Amino acid sequence: MSTNSFTLTDEMREQSIGVESEPVSMAIEQGHVARFAEAIGDDNPAYTVGTPETGGIIAPPTFLRAMRGIRPELPFDAPFTRLLDGGSDWEYFGHVRPGDTITAVGRVEDIRERTGSIGQMLIATIKITYRNQHDAVVATQTSTSIRY
Amino acid sequence: MSEQIYFEDVSEGMELPVEVRNPTPRQLVQYAGASGDFYEIHYDxxxxxxxxxxxxxxxxxxxxxxxxxxxxxxxxxxxELRRLTVQYRGMDYPDEPITAKGHVSRVYQEGQSNLVDCTVWLENPEGQQTTPGTATVHLPSRSD
Incomplete structure (x- = not known):
């Protein structure tokens, strides 16, 4: 429980919305995809040997979570030390396959302040856009992060 | 290989088969390694x-x-999965069964796509929905 008193001003909100992270890139490896599928307990052959329908091996839908450090920096200091993941909204536009290089950029879509059962919270909506080496958007992930 | 379900087989209100999973601490360590999320609350x-x-x-x-x-x-x-949303409403612990349930909420066509919206969730042993979500999938047609 935080006892901070913090006010998110309109100015801070305006400065935050639209802030982007540095791009992060990852080469997609077949062994990594197989280990991820095993870890999530999904034995779908699309992730290990490929299927006629998928035209070869593809990555599981949430595999892109393995790309880390995609965090836009807020342009102000907030006195919160804890972070909760509130959830995600994924949209898929194409497959991710071994051999692809995916580049991700996160953008602050919204930020708001609320007081709830865990005290004062700063709730940020971050949209990550994942592009492949052909500059095609393969997925977007809009997630809610809660600092408190 | 699982069986194929077709767009024509699906109607609003239809239930998805219930699936029970039993995540272990070992699986959480596997997931930490595969995803790179080594936050200690998941294995220590x-x-x-x-x-x-x-x-x-x-x-x-x-x-x-x-x-x-x-x-x-x-x-x-x-x-083909087109959209997946998930909300984390409650904690879940390893070595407890976690049950996946769902039902079809909408069946419609958009452009060339045969789309089905599903309401899905994970339930803890007390029957609480700790992880509600929605999904949109494209299903093949029997006439394809």
Whole structure:
């Protein structure tokens, strides 16, 4: 429980919305995809040997979570030390396959302040856009992060 | 290989088959390694309890992945996941059964796509929906 008193001003909100992270890139490896599928307990052959329908091996839908450090920096200091993941909204536009290089950029879509059962919270909506080496958007992930 | 379900087979209100999973601490370590999320609340009981949790907890992202596997398994080899939303409402712990359930909420066509919206969720042993979500899949047609 935080006892901070913090006010998110309109100015801070305006400065935050639209802030982007540095791009992060990852080469997609077949062994990594197989280990991820095993870890999530999904034995779908699309992730290990490929299927006629998928035209070869593809990555599981949430595999892109393995790309880390995609965090836009807020342009102000907030006195919160804890972070909760509130959830995600994924949209898929194409497959991710071994051999692809995916580049991700996160953008602050919204930020708001609320007081709830865990005290004062700063709730940020971050949209990550994942592009492949052909500059095609393969997925977007809009997630809610809660600092408190 | 799972069987294929077709667009014509689906109607609003239809239930997805219930699936029970039993995540273990070992699986959480596997997921930490595969995803790179090494936050200690997912594998170090002392650390987890020092933050006020009763035990280590399942990664939210692993629950997201479980719902993804649940929906794509149901949609079959030619089904395509177009959208997946998930909310983390409650903690889940390893060594407890976690149950995936769902039903079809909308069946419609958009452009060349045969779309099915599903309401899905994960339930803890007390029957609470800790992880509600929605999914949109494209299903093949029998006339394709």
């Amino acid at each position: 009981r002392n650390f987890a309890q020092s933050t006020g949790l009763k035990d280590i907890i399942i990664h939210g992202a692993l629950k997201n992945a479980m719902l993804g596997a649940y929906v794509t398994g149901w949609a079959g080899p030619a089904g």
